Structure formats: C-alpha cells, structure tokens
Amino acid sequence: MIYLDHCATTPMSEEAGQTYIKTSQSFYGNEQSLHDAGDSAGQLLDHCKKELASILNGEASGFYFTSGGSDSNITALLSLAYGNQGRGTHIITSPLEHPSVYQALEKLKSEGFEVEETAVQPNGQISLASIKELIREDTILITICHASSETGVIQPIEEIGSLAQDHGILFHCDAVQTFAKIPIDIKKNRISAISMSAHKVYGPKNTGACYIDPAAAWKSMYPGVVHQQGIKPGTIDVPGIAAFTTASLNLYEKRELVTAAWRQMQSWFLKQLNDDVFSLIGDKKKRLPHHLALRAHRREGQWIMLECNRKNIAISSGSACKTSYSDPPKSLIAMGCSPEEAHGLFRISFGVDTTYEELAAVAETLNELAASSMNVQV
CATH class of the missing domain: 3.90.1150.10 (Aspartate Aminotransferase, domain 1)
Structure with missing residues (x-):
C-alpha cells in the first residue's frame, strides 16, 4: 500500500520500537514504588521529561503523560479551566480545532463556562483582530491549535501568545500536528499549555503528553488521585514514554x-x-x-x-x-x-x-x- x-498516524520507527522493548524488559518497575526497580523507572521517566522539555524550551516539571493527543487536549483544557474558574469562565477558541478540543469545551459549557470562537481568514489563519474583540475581563483561557489537522495551515501562535499574556490569559496550544516537526519555543510564544501525541512522530499509540507551565494554576478532574501530582490516575507507561522520547528526538534532530x-x-x-x-x-x-x-x-x-x-x-x-x-x-x-x-x-x-x-x-x-x-x- x-x-x-x-x-x-505514523508507523513506529525501528529506534522507538527497540527502545520500547528494552525498556519493558529492563525498567518494568512502577515508578512510584519505593524499591530500587521503581526508583530506576522513576529516574528514566525524569530523564525523558528533560529530553522532551529540551524540544520545547520548557521545564521538565511541567510534563504530564496521557494516552495521546485527544487525552492531552481534554486533560489540559479541563484542568486549566477548573483551576482558574475563580477568575472567570470565558474561553476563546477557533473553528479550526481538533474534535477533542470541542469535546472538552462542550463539557465546560454544560458546567457554566462560556465559549466563543474567533473569525477565520480565507487563507485558513485565525483573525487576530477577532481575538482582540472577544477578550473580556473574565476571559481566562485561549485555545488555538498550532496547525489545523484538516487544512494544515499554521497559526500565528507567537502573536496569540503575546495577546494572551498582555491580558493575563492562559494560552493552550494543540501542537499534535507540529511537535518535533516545527520548532516551538513555549517561553518565547508565551504558551501556558501544549498538547502532544507519540503516534504522530513515529512513536507508539496510546501515549502522549500535555505540558502545563509550572507557574499556571490547574485543578485535577480526579479528586484524591496521587499519580502525576493528581492530574491523571493510573500507573505511568514508562516504556511507551521512553519510546515516545526516542521518536521525538530522532524526528526533531532531522x-x-x-x-x-x-x-x-x-x-x-x-x-x-x-x-x-x-x-x-x-x-x-x-x-x-x-x-x-x-x-x-x-x-x-x-x-x-x-x-x-x-x-x-x-x-x-x-x-x-x-x-x-x-x-x-x-x-x-x-x-x-x-x-x-x-x-x-x-x-x-x-x-x-x-x-x-x-x-x-x-x-x-x-x-x-x-x-x-x-x-x-x-
């Protein structure tokens, strides 16, 4: 064919596959366990966070691992919205987003949040003037993709990030289609949160990550959960994350x-x-x-x-x-x-x-x- x-989706690269196999055999401990096997897995996980953070110019402590891009979008958006609800309930998005973004926003709308969409120019880029017009005192979050999966058009994220920062608004960016392919400096672009997926960069399926600025407030959807600072339940798939890291670094380097x-x-x-x-x-x-x-x-x-x-x-x-x-x-x-x-x-x-x-x-x-x-x- x-x-x-x-x-x-992409086929898993040979390097990522080999990393997955070796990690599964050698770092099989639960990274939260207190014994040496758990400690070894935890150290490898910390190493992966640092390597992934280097691609984005981010902080290792801002990485949270998910089951993929959709999970990353939903986790980031709900966590940020709940964590900033005391400041307002208004969110700005665009008509260019992945279905998972709309799924998260529909849930928030059912809980009292208000969501408005920007206008889009004929070339497929969002209208910055439209964002300016939509910003209100109670706007807490802007979520715009780096590039639309349907049109492929790259959005002006640096300008969006600047607008968001000027008004004290968080900026979430779905970078599933661009991560490791197009350079993204989250500090330069003033991005508060970003979503990634392993299987878009020749890594394994059912693995992804969302990055949330350690300075940003967020609240877990899962009360009482202890994994990953409470943002998501479940034992972390260290072999999948290691393969994700290998695939990301390989693609980014070339x-x-x-x-x-x-x-x-x-x-x-x-x-x-x-x-x-x-x-x-x-x-x-x-x-x-x-x-x-x-x-x-x-x-x-x-x-x-x-x-x-x-x-x-x-x-x-x-x-x-x-x-x-x-x-x-x-x-x-x-x-x-x-x-x-x-x-x-x-x-x-x-x-x-x-x-x-x-x-x-x-x-x-x-x-x-x-x-x-x-x-x-x-």
Missing part, C-alpha cells in the same frame, strides 16, 4: 532536512495534478510541510478517498476523530467555503519515507479519477 495519511524534502515534494506534487479539477485549500506557504489539503471540484472528498483505497492508496477525507463525515468540515465553512465545496476536501500527508515514485503513482490515480466518467457531484 502507498501510505499518505501520516497526519492521522527536522530541517525532512522539512526541506517535504517542501519540495509539496511543490512537485501540486504541479502533477490537473488544476482544472484539484485546488489547494488554505495558505500555500504558511502550512505544514508534509500536509496538502485539496479540494476536488465536483467530487466528494470521501469518494476520492474510497477510490484511492480501492487502488491500494491510503489518504483521508479529514480528521480520523470526527464523529460524522456527513457534515462539511467546520474549518472550511469558517474559511468561507460553501458546504458543497467543503465536502470536496481530501488530505494527503507525507512521511519520512515517502518517495517521488509513490507520489507520481498517486498523482496519476487522482488525474485518472478526475477524468473518469463517474461524475460524482457534491
């Missing part, structure tokens, strides 16, 4: 070479497509280097995806975490697309091992589908 759905290769692939691939049928969604330059959000004119994106799957090609028609593919992508509607246009979305995302031969085969298939007599209209 030609696999071009790396924004949904990010410049990989990014340059991906940028060339993006440009080359777009030139192969029939531009009478296919068009790029969102800003061409301010986007993830390995991501292409495309629209097929007069074609359903899901139909394109299914036809490619029949030809042993894996792409996607949006986030794998969506509850329904019948609704047009919210992010595209916010950008000004009609529901019919938004339904044309499909996503291609490269990996570190993607080849031009694979891309050529996919471009040929897409052009054949475009010329097909099967005129599946939206």
Whole structure:
C-alpha cells in the first residue's frame, strides 16, 4: 500500500520500537514504588521529561503523560479551566480545532463556562483582530491549535501568545500536528499549555503528553488521585514514554532536512495534478510541510478517498476523530467555503519515507479519477 495519511498516524520507527522493548524488559518497575526497580523507572521517566522539555524550551516539571493527543487536549483544557474558574469562565477558541478540543469545551459549557470562537481568514489563519474583540475581563483561557489537522495551515501562535499574556490569559496550544516537526519555543510564544501525541512522530499509540507551565494554576478532574501530582490516575507507561522520547528526538534532530524534502515534494506534487479539477485549500506557504489539503471540484472528498483505497492508496477525507463525515468540515465553512465545496476536501500527508515514485503513482490515480466518467457531484 502507498501510505499518505501520516497526519492521522505514523508507523513506529525501528529506534522507538527497540527502545520500547528494552525498556519493558529492563525498567518494568512502577515508578512510584519505593524499591530500587521503581526508583530506576522513576529516574528514566525524569530523564525523558528533560529530553522532551529540551524540544520545547520548557521545564521538565511541567510534563504530564496521557494516552495521546485527544487525552492531552481534554486533560489540559479541563484542568486549566477548573483551576482558574475563580477568575472567570470565558474561553476563546477557533473553528479550526481538533474534535477533542470541542469535546472538552462542550463539557465546560454544560458546567457554566462560556465559549466563543474567533473569525477565520480565507487563507485558513485565525483573525487576530477577532481575538482582540472577544477578550473580556473574565476571559481566562485561549485555545488555538498550532496547525489545523484538516487544512494544515499554521497559526500565528507567537502573536496569540503575546495577546494572551498582555491580558493575563492562559494560552493552550494543540501542537499534535507540529511537535518535533516545527520548532516551538513555549517561553518565547508565551504558551501556558501544549498538547502532544507519540503516534504522530513515529512513536507508539496510546501515549502522549500535555505540558502545563509550572507557574499556571490547574485543578485535577480526579479528586484524591496521587499519580502525576493528581492530574491523571493510573500507573505511568514508562516504556511507551521512553519510546515516545526516542521518536521525538530522532524526528526533531532531522527536522530541517525532512522539512526541506517535504517542501519540495509539496511543490512537485501540486504541479502533477490537473488544476482544472484539484485546488489547494488554505495558505500555500504558511502550512505544514508534509500536509496538502485539496479540494476536488465536483467530487466528494470521501469518494476520492474510497477510490484511492480501492487502488491500494491510503489518504483521508479529514480528521480520523470526527464523529460524522456527513457534515462539511467546520474549518472550511469558517474559511468561507460553501458546504458543497467543503465536502470536496481530501488530505494527503507525507512521511519520512515517502518517495517521488509513490507520489507520481498517486498523482496519476487522482488525474485518472478526475477524468473518469463517474461524475460524482457534491
């Protein structure tokens, strides 16, 4: 199979797999246990925190481990909201977020919090002027992704962070699509909390992390829990975290070479497509280097995806975490697309091992589908 759905998940790297196996065999103690086996696991966990913190210019003490990106988003948002509820109940977000962000915010809304969404520009970036207009005295939190999983457009997080800091507001950033691929300095960008996922960076599934600034107030959703300062229950998966750390460091160290290769692939691939049928969604330059959000004119994106799957090609028609593919992508509607246009979305995302031969085969298939007599209209 030609696999071009790396924004949904990546295969575990050989290095991460080997780290997982060795750690499982040698550091199997519960890191909270007081014996030597537990102490060894605890020391390894502390080492992983320091290594991950070095990628973000953060503090090791700010790391909390989760089951993945969705868990990280929900954990960070609920913990920060509960911890700052005494200052206000107003939260600002965008129409570009991952479904897990909306799941957390819907829960908060049911508990009395008020949530408002920013406007979005036609290129897929949020409107900074809209954020300024939405900020109130009782605004306690802004949550905006670093890059949308659907559009791939990178958001101006430094400017958002500056706005948040100027008004004493916490800033949470979902960096699941960008962590270890695009440099993020959480201190420079004034980010209070950030979400990450291992399986987006060639690590294991069911492993992730949220970073919360040690100076930020938060309150656990789980009263009485002792693990990880009470933020989440359950014994920590030290082997999974060690593999996550290995995968993250490996990808981060080669990010410049990989990014340059991906940028060339993006440009080359777009030139192969029939531009009478296919068009790029969102800003061409301010986007993830390995991501292409495309629209097929007069074609359903899901139909394109299914036809490619029949030809042993894996792409996607949006986030794998969506509850329904019948609704047009919210992010595209916010950008000004009609529901019919938004339904044309499909996503291609490269990996570190993607080849031009694979891309050529996919471009040929897409052009054949475009010329097909099967005129599946939206």
